[in-house]
Amino acid sequence: MTPAPGSDAILARMMSLHPKVIDLTLDRVWRLLAALDHPERRLPPVIHLAGTNGKGSTQAMIRAGLEASGDRVHAYTSPHLARFHERIRLAGELISEEALTKLLDRTHAANGPDSITYFEITTAAALLAFAETPAEWTLLETGLGGRLDATNVVERPALTVITPIDLDHQQYLGETIEEIAGEKAGILKRGVPCVVAPQHEAALEVIEAKAARLGVPLMAHGQHWHVTTEAGRLVYQDERGLLDLPLPRLRGPHQIVNAGTAIASLRALGRNEAAAEAALRADWPARMQRLSRGPLVDLAGGAELWLDGGHNPAAGAALARSLRDMPGRPAQLICGMLNTKDIAGYLRPLAQVAQGLHAVSIPGEANTIPAADTAHAARAAGFDPVAEADDVAQAVRDITARDPAARILICGSLYLAGQVLRDNG
Numbered sequence: 001m002t003p004a005p006g007s008d009a010i011l012a013r014m015m016s017l018h019p020k021v022i023d024l025t026l027d028r029v030w031r032l033l034a035a036l037d038h039p040e041r042r043l044p045p046v047i048h049l050a051g052t053n054g055k056g057s058t059q060a061m062i063r064a065g066l067e068a069s070g071d072r073v074h075a076y077t078s079p080h081l082a083r084f085h086e087r088i089r090l091a092g093e094l095i096s097e098e099a100l101t102k103l104l105d106r107t108h109a110a111n112g113p114d115s116i117t118y119f120e121i122t123t124a125a126a127l128l129a130f131a132e133t134p135a136e137w138t139l140l141e142t143g144l145g146g147r148l149d150a151t152n153v154v155e156r157p158a159l160t161v162i163t164p165i166d167l168d169h170q171q172y173l174g175e176t177i178e179e180i181a182g183e184k185a186g187i188l189k190r191g192v193p194c195v196v197a198p199q200h201e202a203a204l205e206v207i208e209a210k211a212a213r214l215g216v217p218l219m220a221h222g223q224h225w226h227v228t229t230e231a232g233r234l235v236y237q238d239e240r241g242l243l244d245l246p247l248p249r250l251r252g253p254h255q256i257v258n259a260g261t262a263i264a265s266l267r268a269l270g271r272n273e274a275a276a277e278a279a280l281r282a283d284w285p286a287r288m289q290r291l292s293r294g295p296l297v298d299l300a301g302g303a304e305l306w307l308d309g310g311h312n313p314a315a316g317a318a319l320a321r322s323l324r325d326m327p328g329r330p331a332q333l334i335c336g337m338l339n340t341k342d343i344a345g346y347l348r349p350l351a352q353v354a355q356g357l358h359a360v361s362i363p364g365e366a367n368t369i370p371a372a373d374t375a376h377a378a379r380a381a382g383f384d385p386v387a388e389a390d391d392v393a394q395a396v397r398d399i400t401a402r403d404p405a406a407r408i409l410i411c412g413s414l415y416l417a418g419q420v421l422r423d424n425g
Helices: 007-015 027-035 055-068 097-111 118-132 177-187 201-214 254-268 273-279 295-300 313-324 343-350 371-381 392-402 414-423
Strands: 046-050 073-076 088-090 137-141 159-162 194-196 218-220 225-230 233-238 241-246 304-307 331-335 354-359 386-388 407-411
Touching: 007 097, 007 118, 027 097, 027 118, 046 055, 046 177, 055 073, 055 137, 055 254, 055 273, 073 118, 088 118, 097 118, 159 177, 159 254, 177 201, 194 201, 194 254, 201 218, 225 254, 233 254, 241 273, 254 273, 254 313, 295 304, 295 392, 295 414, 304 414, 313 343, 313 407, 331 392, 343 371, 354 371, 354 392, 371 386, 392 407, 392 414, 407 414
Parallel strands: 046 137, 046 159, 073 137, 159 194, 194 218, 304 407, 331 354, 331 407, 354 386
Antiparallel strands: 073 088, 225 233, 233 241
């Protein structure tokens, strides 16, 4: 008997259902959801997140806070790093292979041969799983934009959250901050509260105008809540009072903003100080993550090995601030990026804080920037010295041969980060 196909085989079939990877519209999603008896109408209360940077970290912190309150939480995120299963968390646990395979089979059968993108059909599958599994909350992270994102099908979420907006995916969302903010603000729903992270003034004006039209109560950073650090502690304040909390487990100054956004969200949901403190204990892989074991760590010997998946200019600036706050030794970067990203904008701030860069191509990615092109861009951004390597392992060997105690940061793409996590076990 031929064994039933696993989730990887079904996912591969789903990739062929539409000629484009990204094609922003909700028509195909609505058709499939109707065929599945509208799971989007049967979800536990939804918290919907959009933004350019910080969505995953903020979602992880909100989830940690809710779970510390004893609630069961569904969570949907993208892209995955090592395995697709990471995208769907059912009542606190990653979906099992058996459950995922059955879920994808059902969704694929309901769609039939009709055209639909990979993200759209897998999002519909996640919504179906969430509708059929008891929980107190559903966390939905947009994949791209907001207004026409496949997750934007819930008529009345409990809360929306907009993390920092910056330039990224301009080919789909618009060339300016205002245009991109208009797409992200598409998750706002009439009368539903929205927590807003720190924003460029232009983005905030767009969000405020949309909120005013829809009667959305805004809880915006700088107006309704504030977050900072003082004496090695996180200090959060809103109209309900002041919280003096430990720093978040996730490293970097930008994680203070994400933590504040998560705490504001938890407070909007009526959660107390204990939930806020629990949120700060959240982990989220490939966000300035220190690798502590595995073949790559063994290869690095006495060198530090760090991993970050940020990939746009704002992420590059945030990463540069993180490195600046880490005294003791300068960083050596191993960088690989996709050709859909602003490589010059990403690398420019990092050139001010890193000692050198090894360029790599991302294995198995058709849209990878060749290592030679990344090296050329790094030199133009001000990196010196710059080298090319066949892969991450070769770059680690080259760096540690010259500096056995180096601080090595692998960066530039979530797809590269995922490859590293798979290879490193």
